[in-house]
Structures are given as C-alpha cells and as structure tokens.
Amino acid sequence: MTQEWRNVTVEKAANIYFDGRVTSRTAWLHDGSKITLGIMLPGEYEFHTNSMEVIDVISGEMEFLLSGETLWREISGRGTFSVPAHSSFKVKIHSVTDYCCSYGSAACENK
Amino acid sequence: MTQEWRNVTVEKAANIYFDGRVTSRTAWLHDGSKITLGIMLPGEYEFHTNSMEVIDVISGEMEFLLSGETLWREISGRGTFSVPAHSSFKVKIHSVTDYCCSYGSAACENK
Numbered sequence A, B: 001m002t003q004e005w006r007n008v009t010v011e012k013a014a015n016i017y018f019d020g021r022v023t024s025r026t027a028w029l030h031d032g033s034k035i036t037l038g039i040m041l042p043g044e045y046e047f048h049t050n051s052m053e054v055i056d057v058i059s060g061e062m063e064f065l066l067s068g069e070t071l072w073r074e075i076s077g078r079g080t081f082s083v084p085a086h087s088s089f090k091v092k093i094h095s096v097t098d099y100c101c102s103y104g105s106a107a108c109e110n111k
Helices: none
Strands: A004-011 A015-017 A022-028 A034-040 A043-048 A053-066 A073-076 A079-083 A088-103 B004-011 B015-017 B022-028 B034-040 B043-048 B053-066 B073-076 B079-083 B088-103
Touching: A073 A079, B073 B079
Parallel strands: none
Antiparallel strands: A004 A022, A004 B004, A015 A022, A022 A034, A034 A088, A043 A088, A053 A073, A053 A079, A053 A088, B004 B022, B015 B022, B022 B034, B034 B088, B043 B088, B053 B073, B053 B079, B053 B088
C-alpha cells in the first residue's frame, strides 16, 4: 500500500463537514486523479456521491452501509469499500478513522 | 496567500492527537521544507516544539498563549504566529480551526 504520494498538488483549505467531525484535504495526483485525505471522528454520518468513490480506510474502527443494503459491514484497521456514483452511504465511526477517498479511480492504492 | 502547493509529497497516514480533536497530515515541499496541514476542534490543547514553528491559521476562531507570556492573543479568521524552538504554547479553540504549520521556514506562505 502506498505510504505517500509524490508530485501532488494539495489544496490549502480543508473540507469541513459535520462541525469538523469529518474533515479532509484535497490532493491531485500527477495523472489528474483527485483524492481526499480525511479524518472521521466517532459518530454517524451519511454521504452522497457524485462520481464513484473508493474509500480506503488507513486506520480506525467503523461500519458502513451502502444505499439499498441492509447489512452493515465492519472495517477494523485497514479496509476498502466502493460506492457507486449518484448513491449514498452511511457510516458509524467507532474510533477515529483515517481514510483516503478516490473518485472513479484507484488513486488511493496506486501511485 | 498560497491557495495550493504543487509538487509536494504527502504522507498517507494522518497525525492524530487528543483523540482526533487535533489531526494533521504531513507534506514535504519541493525544496525539502516540511509542513503539516491540520484541523483543531474546539477545546484547549498544549503543544511542545522541537524546531521553530510558524502556525498559519487558514480559518477558525482561536486564542493562543506562548510559553512565558500571560496574554492570550486572539485569531479570528486568518492569522499567523510563531513559536520558538524547544518551547511550548497553549491554544483555546473556539470554532473549528484549519491551519498550516511550518518548521523553521515560512513554507506555509511561500511556494
């Protein structure tokens, strides 16, 4: 798994949601792929997608529920899940969760 | 003020302090300067410095107190303060604060 990204452009201002309990910073890889590097604090949150999203959990304890599903799935430590475009998902964060999100690509995993 | 940094290396794993109420992500500029891009949630925190730190508040409402001083100083919106090496400072965060910290340089301000 990539431990760092080289030759990226990082936006200065953070993305702040849910009173700061979910925050992220946007970066653009050399090939034009967008990623966001974020932190979710304990709580329950719902997100809506425009493009397909791949969420790569770097550390943390959480559950997620995809739209139209009834089974919450758990990630403890590392894990990855995908959400289709124009959909939504819910998360229950049990401990501080560090994540990378990519949009229509596997940019969190690949250099 | 710089709105983004180009050609940087970003570390994947976040730095997590105070149960996630203070988090940051480390980036290295092309000239070797280190910066951290972080978020502080409301609360009071104390930090210790190794090298000289320049904290550039991007957005937020906070007060800071440098070691050896008795006067809390306020930053509302944008502002910058410096902390000597091998020192400490306290902050009172009143609303979610987005910041950039540089170490012995002005890397948050300069490309």
